[in-house]
Amino acid sequence: MKSRTYIGVGLIGLGLAATAPARADTLRDVIESGTLTVGVKADYRPYGYLDTDGNVVGIEPDLAQDAADVLGVDLELIEVVASNRMQFLEQGRIDVMIATMTDTMERRGVVEILNPDYYSSGTNILARKSSEFSDWSDLDGAPVCGVQGAFYNRKTEEEFGADIVGFTGTSEALNALQQGRCAAFVYDDSFLNSRLQEDGWADYEMPLETIDDAPWGMAVKTGEDAMAAFMSGMIVHWHTTGRIVELEEEYGIQPVPFTRRMHERYRGYIPDSGS
Amino acid sequence: MSRTRLEGTTDLPVLMPAADRLAARAQAERHLGGPALRLSLLHGCALALLIAVWAGAVWAQDTVAGEVRPGVFAALWQWLPVLLGGFVFNVGISIMAMGIGTVTGTALGILQVSKIRPLRSSSWLVTQFFRNAPWLVLLFYCMFLMPFEFTVLGVTIPFPDWVKAVIGLALPVMANVSEIVRGAIQSIPSGQWEAARSLAFSRRQILFEIILPQCVKRMLPPWMNLYAILTMATVLASVVGVSEVMTLTQRALAAESRTDLLVPFYGFVMLLFFVYCYPIARYTQKLELRYAVK
Amino acid sequence: MLEISEWFRVLAETSGINLTIVYDAYDRERMVRGFFNTILLSGICLVLSIVIGVVGAWLQGSSLKWTRRIVSGYIQLFRNTPPLVQMYFFFFALGALMPRMQNEWGIMEPILSNWHWAIISLSFFAGAFNVEIFRSGIEAVPKATVEAAKSLGYTRLQAYRHVVLPLALRVCLPALNNNLVNLVKTTTLAYAIAVPEMLYVANQIWSDSLNVPEMMTFLLFAYVGLLALLVWVMNRWERSLRLPGFGS
Numbered sequence: 001m002k003s004r005t006y007i008g009v010g011l012i013g014l015g016l017a018a019t020a021p022a023r024a025d026t027l028r029d030v031i032e033s034g035t036l037t038v039g040v041k042a043d044y045r046p047y048g049y050l051d052t053d054g055n056v057v058g059i060e061p062d063l064a065q066d067a068a069d070v071l072g073v074d075l076e077l078i079e080v081v082a083s084n085r086m087q088f089l090e091q092g093r094i095d096v097m098i099a100t101m102t103d104t105m106e107r108r109g110v111v112e113i114l115n116p117d118y119y120s121s122g123t124n125i126l127a128r129k130s131s132e133f134s135d136w137s138d139l140d141g142a143p144v145c146g147v148q149g150a151f152y153n154r155k156t157e158e159e160f161g162a163d164i165v166g167f168t169g170t171s172e173a174l175n176a177l178q179q180g181r182c183a184a185f186v187y188d189d190s191f192l193n194s195r196l197q198e199d200g201w202a203d204y205e206m207p208l209e210t211i212d213d214a215p216w217g218m219a220v221k222t223g224e225d226a227m228a229a230f231m232s233g234m235i236v237h238w239h240t241t242g243r244i245v246e247l248e249e250e251y252g253i254q255p256v257p258f259t260r261r262m263h264e265r266y267r268g269y270i271p272d273s274g275s
Numbered sequence: 276m277s278r279t280r281l282e283g284t285t286d287l288p289v290l291m292p293a294a295d296r297l298a299a300r301a302q303a304e305r306h307l308g309g310p311a312l313r314l315s316l317l318h319g320c321a322l323a324l325l326i327a328v329w330a331g332a333v334w335a336q337d338t339v340a341g342e343v344r345p346g347v348f349a350a351l352w353q354w355l356p357v358l359l360g361g362f363v364f365n366v367g368i369s370i371m372a373m374g375i376g377t378v379t380g381t382a383l384g385i386l387q388v389s390k391i392r393p394l395r396s397s398s399w400l401v402t403q404f405f406r407n408a409p410w411l412v413l414l415f416y417c418m419f420l421m422p423f424e425f426t427v428l429g430v431t432i433p434f435p436d437w438v439k440a441v442i443g444l445a446l447p448v449m450a451n452v453s454e455i456v457r458g459a460i461q462s463i464p465s466g467q468w469e470a471a472r473s474l475a476f477s478r479r480q481i482l483f484e485i486i487l488p489q490c491v492k493r494m495l496p497p498w499m500n501l502y503a504i505l506t507m508a509t510v511l512a513s514v515v516g517v518s519e520v521m522t523l524t525q526r527a528l529a530a531e532s533r534t535d536l537l538v539p540f541y542g543f544v545m546l547l548f549f550v551y552c553y554p555i556a557r558y559t560q561k562l563e564l565r566y567a568v569k
Numbered sequence: 570m571l572e573i574s575e576w577f578r579v580l581a582e583t584s585g586i587n588l589t590i591v592y593d594a595y596d597r598e599r600m601v602r603g604f605f606n607t608i609l610l611s612g613i614c615l616v617l618s619i620v621i622g623v624v625g626a627w628l629q630g631s632s633l634k635w636t637r638r639i640v641s642g643y644i645q646l647f648r649n650t651p652p653l654v655q656m657y658f659f660f661f662a663l664g665a666l667m668p669r670m671q672n673e674w675g676i677m678e679p680i681l682s683n684w685h686w687a688i689i690s691l692s693f694f695a696g697a698f699n700v701e702i703f704r705s706g707i708e709a710v711p712k713a714t715v716e717a718a719k720s721l722g723y724t725r726l727q728a729y730r731h732v733v734l735p736l737a738l739r740v741c742l743p744a745l746n747n748n749l750v751n752l753v754k755t756t757t758l759a760y761a762i763a764v765p766e767m768l769y770v771a772n773q774i775w776s777d778s779l780n781v782p783e784m785m786t787f788l789l790f791a792y793v794g795l796l797a798l799l800v801w802v803m804n805r806w807e808r809s810l811r812l813p814g815f816g817s
Contacts, residue, residue: 049530149776171528180678507651552649
């Protein structure tokens with residue numbers, strides 16, 4: 001099973017690479033140089049975070065390692081943040097970006113986001129049980145902590161009238177929430193779920209319904225068709241084998257409905273090995 | 276070391292007891308060529324007090340949160356190598372930025388007193404611009420505008436992030452050094468310039484052989500002050516994504532996912548900077564006293 | 570006014586130079602508020618840091634050894650640690666220790682908000698430098714002048730207020746000027762504790778509109794412009810307060 005899918009995936013990639021006109025071809029460069037450079041987050045547990053030795057570990061670095069293993073090259077991880085991840089791709093500094101990036105039309109204009117998407121999360125809030133929020137409109141005028149740069153901050157402010165208090169990182173925002181400086185913390189529901197499973201958050205809940213469930217996409221530089229085809233094949237392979245669900249369980253979080261759904265949909269999918 | 280018998284002293288109790296000690300110290304400093312750094316027991320007590328205050332703040336925060344979580348110091352111990360490595364990186368960035376900034380700033384400062392008007396005004400403009408721009412914005416520009424690798428004659432030279440941060444920090448340093456140099460040159464009495472001219476020295480010779488050597492002593496305290504400011508400013512590189520001590524602290528906090536670690540970790544970073552910068556500040560004070568120009 | 574906004578919108582679509590703060594009403598409002606917040610924050614911290622400087626310089630001249638030592642300790646602590654980390658420490662550590670009051674959302678909130686802590690942190694940071702500056706200014710006042718004041722019956726405090734301080738201010742004005750410029754630049758650090766000054770707002774805008782270079786250029790010119798104005802005002806003031814015979 002494994003080798004058949006790998007061969008299929010590889011053929012997709014190399015086939016497209018062979019038919020592409022002569023221009024900068026990252027896939028060929030990666031195979032020749034022997035290193036795949038992937039941009040990942042280093043401050044978002046459990047998708048990408050630091051261990052005490054200073055290495056980046058997590059779900060996304062593990063996926064990157066899988067891709068590197070298939071190509072038979074070494075893996076180099078570059079830590080990125082939201083404000084520079086697309087820029088690094090454009091500059092050619094990283095070959096692939098797997099950095100918890102939500103797939104939006106605007107971003108598709110800047111980089112090439114691969115199909116299918118590999119993950120998904122929605123927006124929700126973490127609030128005290130005593131606050132008794134029941135609807136998003138309850139946030140009108142309330143101070144709501146957030147992380148600077150998150151794309152749903154603006155919507156929460158404009159549509160629901162909240163007053164976003166943006167901090168530089170999740171630890172700072174959570175600390176402010178606990179100090180009582182804001183009524184709620186708006187962030188990805190997957191992250192908030194993981195927090196609720198930890199100690200110390202017994203008085204908190206996610207009271208509202210998750211909105212804007214938006215899928216995450218991996219990305220390559222615009223025009224890199226060969227690399228795009230290869231990574232798309234890898235994503236299909238991961239959904240087929242349920243690798244992402246497996247990684248979620250390994251890192252101790254509740255698998256999101258999206259990954260389960262995709263695993264069901266792609267189970268038994270065999271790519272056409274082409275003629 | 277026994278009290279050395281210095282010349283000109285007497286057995287008669289006319290000198291204060293401290294005079295011998297001070298005379299001996301002066302002799303030692305003459306050998307060294309400059310003031311020596313003396314950190315006494317008082318400094319050790321002050322440092323211990325600071326650490327106690329920090330530990331107290333950690334404990335107080337833990338208790339306020341309602342539960343005393345175990346292992347705060349254990350967590351700090353685990354992350355110590357990463358944080359210390361990050362701090363060494365900060366120090367490295369500061370030293371390199373200071374080096375580049377000093378060399379370019381000295382050149383710019385000399386240009387600021389040039390006789391050629393366009394050189395003088397353009398260097399003045401450059402200095403004022405980089406002095407008034409916020410350091411963070413300059414840093415951001417350098418990260419953005421510079422490519423991440425150079426291809427020169429077929430050889431690809433990588434241009435990592437920290438190099439861009441060094442250049443970004445060297446720009447305001449250059450402007451400030453330029454001002455320091457200009458101030459020092461202009462504080463030399465004009466009589467020296469006139470005397471040297473009358474001895475047929477060329478302008479270049481006057482500058483490099485007579486004026487600048489005198490300026491070095493005057494420039495040293497503000498220059499060291501600038502280094503202290505620069506070391507503090509290396510923390511700004513965290514905003515642009517360089518893996519220095521602030522970034523690593525934030526990542527460690529995100530990985531540990533415990534809000535009660537925020538204060539201990541940031542307090543530890545503060546301690547690191549204090550332990551590094553305070554001796555430098557004391558030394559600068561000594562230099563200022565020694566080289567004070569009335 | 571509408572034509573200007575439209576021109577910038579067209580510019581964004583054709584050339585890619587995206588300045589949403591001109592043509593987008595929401596962003597424009599945010600940025601204007603951020604600009605005024607920066608001025609407000611700088612102004613308050615300016616005044617407070619000068620007060621701290623004056624008080625600290627007076628305490629440093631006191632005859633009690635421990636008063637002098639405490640002031641000296643405060644200066645060394647604030648000068649040798651990064652202001653960014655100071656701000657974090659003030660807000661998250663000391664902020665958590667403050668007594669709590671119930672706010673309108675039914676949550677027990679510490680009494681000092683992030684604005685207050687930003688002001689406190691920045692004022693103490695700039696104040697530490699000001700104490701040294703005022704100290705050097707005070708020491709530049711000739712002893713004979715102080716003795717003359719004393720012989721005229723001024724107490725120490727009165728001599729400080731009426732004789733020493735005005736003279737010291739004129740002597741240390743250039744250094745003070747420098748420090749105030751640094752203070753305005755340092756207010757950008759308040760973004761870390763969510764004070765909506767210019768850098769914070771610019772950060773929000775460029776995350777939404779993906780126009781980092783444009784926003785950075787705008788910030789550069791906004792700060793350089795603001796500082797040029799401040800420097801010009803301070804220079805005028807310096808010139809009007811110039812003591813004949815002091816300095817060149």
